[in-house]
Amino acid sequence: MIIAVDGPTASGKGTIAAALAAHFGLPLLDTGLLYRAVGRQVFLDGGDPDDPGDALAACAFPDALLLDPHLRSEQTGGLASRVSIHPSVRAALFERQRAFATQPGGAVLDGRDIGTVIAPDADVKLFVTASAHARAERRWKEMQSRGLEVSLEEIEADILRRDARDTGRKDAPLAVAADAHVLDTSALGRNEAIAAAIEVVERFRRG
Ligand code: C5P
Secondary structure: OEEEEEOOOOOOHHHHHHHHHHHHOOOEEEHHHHHHHHHHHHHHHOOOOOOHHHHHHHHHOOHHHHHOHHHHOHHHHHHHHHHOOOHHHHHHHHHHHHHHHOOOOOEEEEEOOHHHHHOOOOOEEEEEEOOHHHHHHHHHHHHHHOOOOOOHHHHHHHHHHHHHHHHHOOOOOOOOOOOOEEEEOOOOOHHHHHHHHHHHHHHHOOO
16 A cells, blocks of 8 residues: 655644554655755755756765754755755656655655655545644744744744745645645644544545
8 A cells, every 4th residue: 555645844744654654564755855865965065956956966865864863954954945846856866756655565655746746646645734823833842842942933934935935846846636635734633633644544545
C-alpha cells in the first residue's frame, strides 16, 4: 500500500505520516528533507538558491547531510522552498522518491506533490491542512519549548510567504489531488488528527 501525505508547511503532515507509517508497518520518506538537504548544500557551497545551476549542483549532496540537525531549522526550510522552485532540482530528486514509493510492500511519503506527481497511483492520498494562524501558533509553541524567541506575527508571515511560493510555482505546485482526502487539523489535537488519518486510510484503502 502506498500512502501519500501532502500539505502546507506546519500542517502536521509530518507527524501524521510518521504515525501512519508506524501504525501500518510501512517505511517512511519525509521528502521535504531532500529539498532541505539541497538548500543546506547550496548554503555550504556559498551558492545562490535562486540560481538553477547552483541549486542543481547541490542535488549531489552526500547522504550524511540528511542527518545534519541544521536541516530542521527555519533558515534551511526557507532555502528549501527556494531551491524547490527549479524544475531541474525536482527532476533530479524524482527517481529517488519514485523508487521509494514503489518498493515492494509499499511506503508512506510526505511532501507537497506526492499525490499529484511522485505517486499519482497511491492507494490513499491525504491532504493535511490547517489555517495559517493555527500552524503559526503550533510552530511558535514548539520554538518556545526549544528556548527560541520569535514573534508569532513573524512566524505567520513566514508561513504565508512559504505557502505562496509552494502553491505559486509552475512545476509541481502544492495542490490537492482530485482524489485526495482533505484533513483540516486546525481544531484537532495531535492524537485526534492521527486517529482521523488512520480512519481515512482504513476506510479508503484498496484491498
Ligand atoms: O515539508 P518541509 O517544510 O520540510 O519542506 C521544505 C520545503 O521543501 C517546502 O517549503 C517545499 O518548498 C519543498 N518541498 C517540495 N516538495 C516536496 C517536499 C518539500 O517542494 N515534496
